[in-house]
Amino acid sequence: MAMISDETKKVLETNIGLPYEQLCGLDLHEEISLVKAKTGKSPKFVHDPEKIGRGNVLLARGRFTTMEDVNAKIDALQT
Numbered sequence: 001m002a003m004i005s006d007e008t009k010k011v012l013e014t015n016i017g018l019p020y021e022q023l024c025g026l027d028l029h030e031e032i033s034l035v036k037a038k039t040g041k042s043p044k045f046v047h048d049p050e051k052i053g054r055g056n057v058l059l060a061r062g063r064f065t066t067m068e069d070v071n072a073k074i075d076a077l078q079t
Helices: 006-016 020-024 028-039 067-078
Strands: none
Touching (some): 006 020
């Protein structure tokens, strides 16, 4: 699980109006009512598969070069 810095927690508390620990304890319905109270609109959830993000395309296609790949290429050049 990702750790959030104290500075980020303070920014969240300032913008949202709830302490971070209390925000983490909210259930879905409480989160929806909080968004509605802040914005005046209900959040919309996308169920269309064409509109849902599939993550990073480069990661899915294996187009990232890792440090292990770079080291292996360097080692191959040195021999």
